[in-house]
Amino acid sequence: MNTTLRLGILVATLSISHPLAAHEGPANSESGSNPDNTIGTIDFRxxxxxxxxxxxxxxxxxxxxxxYTQARSEFEAIIEDNPDCAMAHWGVATSLFQPLWGTTPSDADISRGQQAIQQARNAAEDRREQLLIEATAAFFETETDRVQERLAGWTGGMDTAYQAYPDDLDVATLYALSLLTKALSAEDRKALHNEAEQVLRTAWKAEPSHPGAVHYTIHATDADGRGDNATEIVDSYTRIAPNVPHALHMPSHIYVRLGDWPRMIDWNQQSADVAVNHKIEGATSFHYIHALDYLVYGHLQRGEDSAARRVWEAAQANGPHQGNFPGAYHLASIPARLAVETRDWKAAAAITPQTPDYISWDKFAWPDGLSWFARGLGAVHTGDLETAREAEQQMAALVESAKTAADGRFTTYIEVDRRILAGSIAQAEGDSERAIELMRSAGELETTAEKHPVTPGALLPPYEALGDLLLALDRPVAALQAYEDSDRTWPNRYNTLEGAARAADAAGDAESASLWSRRLKDAAPDNERTFTAI
Known part of the structure; x- marks a missing residue:
């Protein structure tokens, strides 16, 4: 397949409606001369x-x-003219599962992957390629309904390949990705992230424009306390692939960890502009709405509520969206986020779960749970405890159904939110101590699971919710401690900063109140909400 044909595939799957040069941002100074098909440096041979x-x-x-979809199209085009190219068949199979996304391949995907692997085996003669093929084969040939067990086969195969070829950049970076995959369900996540970072930094030093080295480094450092570890690598990503929407989005995974809202907004706007006309089977690619959810989150932390609502209006106008896990997540999270972050409890109470109806919601317990969480919180705050209890019961059922999901963290995410809602209900029923206990347990549970890469952040972090509760109970010193705890995990959130300023003021700590008030003013200079500086 020549360059012209490859560009044809790219244009067919990734139509760009706005030139990147139309935006101001760090990527523009070095990206203007790059052709549309620039993806970084790969020399797999x-x-x-x-x-x-x-x-x-x-x-x-x-x-x-x-x-993955675009990669698969390119591998398939190679096979049409070169059916004996083992790596093209391997690429088709490997693109059918996404290790970090928590997706479950369909039966058709499993069958297709098995066929592609057999064709790859029939064509492969090179030992390095055979090891990569066997790693992917382990995913498709493991007899199980649990994606985690399939992924365990792939991660084991990548370990074998890496031990044999540690200096091969593609083998090394895929091995690092497998370490991050293992970390999703491991107790000692830190050790796996440490090794992945080390492997990826070595690869990056060998080839600074290798997309795997840069992309997977972001995932390796998108963890609590690691955001500052590799900012020089993170900042290089968009120069490598200035017209790949996911590349334009990825640095914001680190910016959200650092609470840098202007950069987060800038990069996700660029990503959305590239992805908006990217269609897959008649639907807008999830890369578009993925960027929009991060945009909404960023605007809300700056108190730019009108801008956040305009983003949601754009999302609705540019649907239907891809009906996979990320698509379902963002279609649920954005309206819930807008209501909960702005404390618009009437809007929260009016949320209808499992909307829109073209999504197969029964496959996506966590996204479904977000809608029930927002609806339940809205019901509590508008005095409808019957609806709130119904929402909490629905979430409890979703916790059980999520136990068979591809990602074991889903049960934790839903249960954290369920406990927050249960605590809110307990407070409304007059049991303040039970409410505090539930909120604290939600915060403790949250620490057992890292943030999922699909989300920019929680709808309502548990320690922020605890701070709100304690402040309402006139316990400002304890409330301030809760806000401080929340800020360490979710830095520079508008509601955390405002709550901390109010708690410090109520506690008579003028110096601390002034500090938190200044932080809020710096984070939200164009704040549309009512807040009097302390």
Missing amino acids: ADCSQSVRADIDHALGMMHHMM
Whole structure:
């Protein structure tokens, strides 16, 4: 497949409606001369015809960018003219599962992956390629209904490949990705993240524009307390692939960890502008609404509520959206986030779960739980405890159903929110101590699971909720401690900063009140909400 054909595939799947140069931001100064198909530097040297090696590199680069559908299209195009290219068949199979996204491949995907693996095996002669093929084969040939067990086969296979070829950049970066996959369900996440970071930094030093080295580094440092670890690598991403929407979005995973809302907003606006016309089977790619949810979150933390609502209006106008897990998550989270963050409890109470109806909501317990959480909170605050209790019961049922999900963290996320809602109900029923106990237990539970990469942040962090509760109970010193605890995990959130300022003022701590008030003013200079500086 030549460059012209590859560009044709890219244009067909990623139509760009706005030139990147129209935006101001760190990427523009170095991206203007890059062609549309720039994806970074890959030099895999596939054991295929010399004429298609560059095409394999490009498709592999797209897979490192987690543009899985586009990568698969490119690998399939290579197979049409080069059916004996083992890595093209391997690429088709490997693009059918997404290790960090918590998705469950369909039966059709499993069957397709098995067929592609067999074709790859039949064509492979190179030992390095055989090891990569067997790693992917372990995913598709494990007899189980649990995606985690399938992924365990792949991570084991990648360990074998890496031990044999530790200096191969693509093997090394995929191995690092497998470590991050293992960390999703491991007790000692820190050790796995440490090793992944080390492997990826070594790869980045060898080739600073390798997309896997940069992309997976962001995931390795998108963890509590790690956001500052590799900002020089993170900041390089958009220069590598200035027209790949996921590349334009990824740095914001670190900016949200650092509470840097202007950068988060800038990059996600650019990502959304690139992704908006990216269609998959008639639906707008989830990369678009993924960027929009991060945009909404950023605007809300700056008190720019009108801008956040306009983003949601744009999302609704540019649907239907892809009906996969990320698409479902954001379609649920954005309206819930707008209501809960702005404390618009009437809007929260009016949320209808499982909307829109073109999403198969029964497959997505956590996204469904977000709607019930917001609805329940709205019901509590508008005095409808019967509806609030119904929402809490629905969430309890979703906790059980999520136990069979691809990602074991889903049960934790739903249960954290359920406890917050249960605490709110207990407070409304007059049992303040029970309410505090539930809120604290939600905060403790939250620490057992890292933030999922699909989300910019919680709808209502548990320690922020605890701070609100304690402040309402006239316990400002304890409330301030809760807000401080929340700020360490979710820094620079508008409601945390405002709550801390009010708690400090109520506690008679003028110096602390002034500090938190200044932080809020700095984070939200164009604040639309009512807040008098302390």
